[in-house]
Amino acid sequence: MTWDEMGPLLWESTGQTALMVVWSTLFTVLLGLPLGVALVVTDRGGLLPSPLLNRVLGLIVNVGRSLPFIVLMIAVIPLTRLIVGTTIGTFAAVVPLTLGAAPFFARLVETALREVGRDTVQAAQAMGAGRWTIIGKVLLPEARSGLVAGLTVTVVALISYSAMAGVIGGGGLGDLAIRYGYQRFETTLMVVTVIVLIVIVQLVQTLGDAIARRLARH
Incomplete structure (x- = not known):
């Protein structure tokens, strides 16, 4: 397989992976964040x-x-x-990706919120702040650096999960590596796919770390 043939395949598969990760990250936050908060406040x-x-x-x-x-x-x-009407394709993969990542993210949210000092919460209570006000204006803002760090770890995990989604026809770089790199013995394509995944993970981790450090300073 020539580079001219690999280019469009890599571009399309990278776009599918990005789509899976973006949508599953959104739904993971919508499910995992409230779940993590609930684990802390109901303890x-x-x-x-x-x-x-x-x-x-x-x-x-x-x-x-x-x-x-x-x-x-x-x-x-x-x-x-x-939910989706099919079990094959990029959007079908979002369902298991979300269900797999949401509990993981919830634990990271729980850990980040527990790092907020009790003195801070007690000070807010002494000033007459209600429970929901404390959650929205004290706990979550104070834990924002840890939350971003946890989200970064979750997105990296989702990228790894999305590669496995290729096993059930989820599309993306994992599907490309299986169908072409493994089944058709295109070793070069498989190596390039791995390199692309490494680069994506490195970019996500670097960006997430930078945002977390910036929030921690403020």
Whole structure:
């Protein structure tokens, strides 16, 4: 396979990977952020203590994190078909990607929020701030550097997951590496695909680290 033939394939597959990662990141934040906040505020000594709910949420997160992604992709095929209408393609891959990453991100959110000093929360309570005000204007802003760092780790994980999505026809760089690099013995294409994935991960990690450091200084 010549470079002229590889170029369009790499460009199209990179775009599919970017699409999967962007959409799954958005839905992961929408699911994982509230879940992580709930894990903190419902804990003993939290703003809205509810031990039973906390244990249930913790169990859900632990089960979600314990499933290997390749198993999760297959297990949620009926749900994927129900939501998207198909189990093949870029948008179909967003469903298992989101379900795989949301529990992971929720734990990172929990960790970041627990790093906020209790003195800060108690000071807000002493000034008469309500529970939801403390969550929205104290906990989340104070933990923003850790949240960005956690999101960066999650996006990197999603890039890795998206490569595995090629196994079920999810498209993207992983699918390209399997269909052409492995099945057609195009070693050069497989190596180039790996290099592209490494470059994308490095760019995401560098950008995320820079934003987290900037927020930490402020």
